[in-house]
Amino acid sequence: MATASPPKRIVVLTGAGISAESGLKTFRDNNGLWENHRVEDVATPEAFAANPGLVQRFYNARRSQLVEEAQPNQAHIDLAEFEKDYSGEFLLITQNVDDLHERAGSKNLLHMHGELLKVRCAKTDTIYDRTTPVYYEELCDCCGLPGKLRPHIVWFGEIPLYMDKIYQALERCDLFVSIGTSGNVYPAAGFQQIAQEYGAHTVELNLEASKGASRFDECIQGPATEIVGKFFKHLLATQS
């Protein structure tokens, strides 16, 4: 670690790489295909309008894999442990729609790209918890109409959630850590630059150098289950 004094406010951003060792596929490690689908066929409002059945089946499959198979891995657990033991301000921002951070015990967490275990009424914006498959003809509880329930996921072309809170935290933090994200998708890909401009030390923990790796003050490469715990345990040791 190269920070001069122990950080008082930390922002962590996670991406698909932190859940890879839990068996969940990342987005860009498979010839641009995500579970055999082009992203634009399943993760855009246009795709949902054109083929709601396909989109719901795609997310139903992701949801059942998450509920029935995936477990938090050591990296999720190490982050949650750090948050518990750390005495400063800590915010975890995730681009992931899985619930592995919360299952590991993370508390101050924002899902900027939505949540797979929630659905939303497109007419009233009411949000419902959901662990079972959604059928696109299904009647919605709030509006009573068919076809209105959609995955509570921020699709391409839609605005990510909690952006005001996120920008405030980025401007205040003195350490920014990016874990398991390729740096391809904005606005998240720009968070490092904002934090750095406001004076934070910035660190990337990733399997390989991401697109924006050269802009970080520090880069550590390896599988998340190995490098996340090491990094945060060392950081905690500098606090005491």
Ligand code: APR
């Ligand atoms: N440990 C650490 N990093 C890993 C691991 C691992 N075990 N496995 C893969 N990675 C890294 C990859 O090297 C890659 O840089 O994780 C990154 C995953 O990148 P992406 O697949 O592009 O995922 P992400 O950056 O989260 O995508 C951002 O794009 O498709 C949209 O909305 C979706 O939230 C997603 C956003």
